[in-house]
Amino acid sequence: MKRKVTLKQIAKELDVSISTVSKSLRDSPEISEDTRLKVQAFAKLYNYKPNLIALSLKNRKTKTIGIIIPEIVHHFFATVISGIEHVANEKGYNVIVTLSDESFDKEVINMDMLANGSIDGFIMSLSKETQYRRDFHHITEVINQGMPVVMFDRVTNDILCDKVIIDDNLAAFEAVQKLINAGFKKIALITTVDYVSVGKLRTDGYIKALKTNDIAIDPDLILKIEDIDNCTEQIETLIKNNKIDAVFAVNELFAVTAIKGAKKYGINVPEDLAVIGFTDGIISKYSSPSITTVGQNGIEMGNKAAQMLIDRLETELQEEEHYKTEVIETHLVIRESTPTL
Template identity: 50%
Template sequence: MNKRITIKQIAKALNVSISTVSKALNDSYEISDETKKKIKEYAKFHHYKPNTLALSLQNKKTKTIGIIIPNILSHFFAKVLSGIEKVAAEQGYNIITCITNESYDKEKHTIETLSNGTIDGFIACISEETLKLGKFDHFNNVIAEGTPIVLYDRVHKDIVCDKVVIDNVKTAYKATRFLMRSKCDNIALISTIDGLNVGKFRAKGYEKALTKYGIEPNKDLIIRLENNEHLKERIEHMIDNHKVDGIFTIDETSAAIAVQVLNARNIKIPKDVSIIGFTNGILSKHSVIPLTTVNQFGVKIGEQAAIRLINKLENKIDFDDIRTEIIRTELIERDSTKKLYIKF
């Protein structure tokens, strides 16, 4: 007996996406008549039949949501999870939380395992390894099979689903502009998340702000790494060899290490150097010098992601209604910058 042909095999044979095949077989208006005809004829010729067991599992509600978190040690992700859990509990949903530890294999295995009828939908943040590999079939396959996904924070254009994010470019632009308004002329950028798209977007916002105000970005004042390795040495070299009066760090760890380096050299914060960090986590609040920082509103991101997903599960929103919601940010002024009282 021949093995049943799948949507995935049809997509590969015709060099189209799984989503396109699914929509064509369901006669979606989004697919051209020519493409529909080609897909339907191929499916008919190869005796394609929908997997009725899978469909029945899809249609059976578990009132459970799968939550994918790349790093549980992150204060930001803990806040997002808190927001998701709050809304899920209010709406009578349970959650299954899975930690990928930034692994593509673990993320893929988790999504494929839970999508067998264990959960009704996913709220996920893409792992660092997945973004580097650019492999997103495990997300797209689940979506094509009718399981909704809402991505938060780290997203990608090749995954067509609902997303809840901040405007990283705009936020970094405003933070850098704040430093310029506080009379900082030599503003450094420090990042240990340059392997992530959010890190690249924040670096872009920094450079955009400098260029907007007629300042050529100085490569000697830019540290862009993919992890914390050798970060302290790089900051020490920059401070010792170049004039710096402002630092914008686009992750929280970088800010804390920058403070350590400045303190070791008896450089006064913010009199000599002002610092702005990102995330507004525990390190920012309880640093030796409390840090001015960007608040991403992690709880709000989690709440909105959960609301969006549950509304789809409750058929309050059409499955094909795909949106990206942008959550506002704010700058929380503390002791690491001069007081300007300028609205962020």
């Protein structure tokens, strides 16, 4: 078991100074070809690789990006990470991932942890609890210390920074408009509670579409779900008790649960009930019938977020405060849960 070799050891072994070794390895013209080659050969032999921690300390940058997301066992977030990781890797950055588990405290702890030197910048999506509390002091603090932050998907206007989002409102509007165009009248909405930013925006899109088409908003057809893990009963009740002909759900889970509920009561999808979901993940693709849904393209969101962060990192000394919000295009993925739209 040979421990990693350092400049100092090489220097001692070859009876030169540390500086000479360092310069030789970096091909400095200061060093004669003789010693340069000698040092390089020796370094190669002992598989010398510079210690990245030491470099981080010296350069005051770690070439590492910190990610904070609510959870990873969630296809959308996994795709975003994947997107981030790929461009980060290309640009020589590593990615360190932490999970808030939708908890404010964990979000703060993780953020503080990483802010103390471990990373050069953040990419994050807010936890539910943080959105509920509207307490963002940990984020402003980090930003004030000069560490760039890019927020994606679950963002807030209370923080000034770069952001990557989709137009949740518009996407929802367009999806519901499609249903209306296809002749559906009684369109139910299955959504989250309002403090979840994207849920609220999608709800607004639904309402806007109905209003635009002079369809009365029926509160009985709007189901706001608090506990996502126990949504089955509520959704089944909604479907059973109302003569609805279409459902717009703000996520995959609600959509598939609606389909399963319909099936339970002998309602056929898409013949008797059309269903459109949100997020093009595993469920939508492999459900039977497969689900027509609004595709978010997490990969692209991740790519973009990483791009923006790295850009800001590598052009450090520029005009601050010129924050951008990138809007990623969405598109309706047509599948089996809707009749021809």
